[in-house]
Amino acid sequence: MTPTLTPWKTDMTPMADRFASRGNDPFLALHGGMNRLFDEVLRDFGMTGSWPHVDITDKDDEIVVEAELPGMEEKDVEVMLRDGVLTLRGERKDERSDEGHRVTERFRGQFERHIPLGAEIDEDKVSAQFANGELRITLPKAESEAPEAKKIEVKRAA
Incomplete structure (x- = not known):
């Protein structure tokens, strides 16, 4: 399969499985890094929505x-x-370290x-x-x- 720059496919493969199958895709790593950066910056300014629900x-x-x-x-x-x-x-x-986490979504x-x-x-x-x-x-x-x-x-x- 040829890697693409779009994060979707026409089949119903779950998103996580699609990303995992791409290996060390630099565009995917950049995309994930940018998402984490914006999440952290917006959270610091209290703009991540309305937590707690x-x-x-x-x-x-x-x-x-x-x-x-x-x-x-x-x-x-x-x-x-x-x-x-x-x-x-x-x-x-949270007393735990972020070391070794690939992704962390816990607030x-x-x-x-x-x-x-x-x-x-x-x-x-x-x-x-x-x-x-x-x-x-x-x-x-x-x-x-x-x-x-x-x-x-x-x-x-x-």
């Missing part, structure tokens, strides 16, 4: 935010609520995630629990009286 459930009386933080402990995570925005901040550390380093809530929260009743790498934050909605609707008479312009 969260599930947000908006119920009648509360908002529940669940975040998966595998490999972390509660002491590694900081949760803050300010001006209707929930902030998750922390750091995942480590600092993260910060801002989640606008869109509701008035009773800040005194907010709670957060952490167990088995899962963070669950319960944010009770503040009880506020809904303003009464006022009918406004429409007049003919003069």
Whole structure:
């Protein structure tokens, strides 16, 4: 088979198998190196998307935010609520060396995630629990009286 510069083929061979079959292709090595470089630079600027991934459930009386933080402990995570925005901040550390890894896709380093809530929260009743790498934050909605609707008479312009 003749090597090509395109990373796809017309058959259904998995991508990893296609790359492995090319051996020490310098273009493939360059491609992988550039991907890792951009991933690391963007991660340093907090632009790698929205890790950690969260599930947000908006119920009648509360908002529940669940975040998966595998490999972390509660002491590694900081949760803050300010001006209707929930902030998750922390750091995942890895004591292992990168030596010998061909590719590593595990995230480590600092993260910060801002989640606008869109509701008035009773800040005194907010709670957060952490167990088995899962963070669950319960944010009770503040009880506020809904303003009464006022009918406004429409007049003919003069």
